[in-house]
Amino acid sequence: MNHLHNKVNREELKKKLLESAEKRLTLSFYKYYHIGNPRLFRDHLFILFDKLGVLGRIYVAKEGINAQISVPEAKKEEFVKAIHEIVFLRDLRLNYAIEDDGKSFFKLTIKVKNKIVADGLKDDAFDVTDKGVHVDAAKFNELASKEKTVILDMRNHYESEVGHFQNAITPDVETFRDSLPLIEQMLEDKKDHNLLMYCTGGIRCEKASAYYKSKGFENVYQLEGGIIEYARQVKNKNLENKFIGKNFVFDERLGERISNDVIAKCHQCGKVCDTHTNCANDACHILFIQCDECGKEYEGCCSKKCKDFINLSQEERITLKTKIEFNGTKFGKGRYKAVKKDEPLEI
Secondary structure (H helix, E strand, O other), X not given: OOOOOOOOOHHHXXXXXXXXXXXXXXXXXXXXXXXXXXXXXXXXXXXXXXHOOOEEXXXXXXXXXXXXXXXXXXXXXXXXXXXXXXXHHOOOOOEEOOOOOXXXXXXXXXXXXXOOOOOOOOOOOOXXXXXXXXXXXXXXXXXHXXXXXXXXXXOOHHHHOOEEEOOOEOOOOOOHHHXXXXXXXXXOOOOOOEEEEEOXXXXXXXXXXXXXXXXXXXXXXXXXXXXXXXXXXXXHHOOOOOEEEEEOOOOOOOOEEXXXXXXXXOOOOOOEOOOEEEOOOOOOOOEEEOOHHHHHHOOOOOOHHHHHHHOOOHHHHHHHOOOOOOHHHHOXXXXXXXXXXXXXXXX
């Protein structure tokens, strides 16, 4: 059986795309829908998107589809037409990136998952299609100013660290599944308040809105299109921008600026900075915030240990990489702030 996947080396694909002059558009979309045969749908989608030159990462599950992709600009209309020919995607919102050079993805990957957003709950715990009320940027601003409104950031701590809405609750969590029970406990006495939720493009707060409705919260709202669409509407309609900082995104860019505010700090020296990077040591690869000066000093690494390691010979690295504990093997995303950056490499 043909499993329909890209077999070319990622680095070769990356090099090819970076050298290409083809204009591409970065976008995302999602849809909660009860898909009867995710594997069959996945294979159909791969054939369709591969022909159109689509690149990116797509998850398909019984509960729907979640996609972050790039499309050749010349094939935009053909892509939109193809999407709309799929019955449950006809009313789909496409979230186009704000800061975009089209170099966001280098290959097409479509995977069948148990969930398009992992929540740690049983499939029958609640109906993901019974969602809250969608609001646009203007209505979001209006609700945000009301006294009995709680603004909830449904993203993870490393995302909200570089940017969030004013007065939002930003849970110190690393996964979406951690945030659901934590927020429920925090707001158990506010079930009559307005729950005003947001995330990057809408997918996480849409599931969260269905979850909190099932838990008895009466007034549940979500920002339609997420931060990405909010920023677009604020600009196009000349609205007040209540988002401060940068919007973290899950592609090669790792962020797009929404306001000029820089609210985070370099995890190594403490200088004001909101640039995420992955440690240049592939055996570590931890996600952290690094300023330009520390980037040069540590050669793109999160610590002296990792810097020393990447300067070893290839043979030494292969021999030692499973024997050494790096920051990325000890901590999750964004937890680098708890680690000593000058810890030496001991061989």
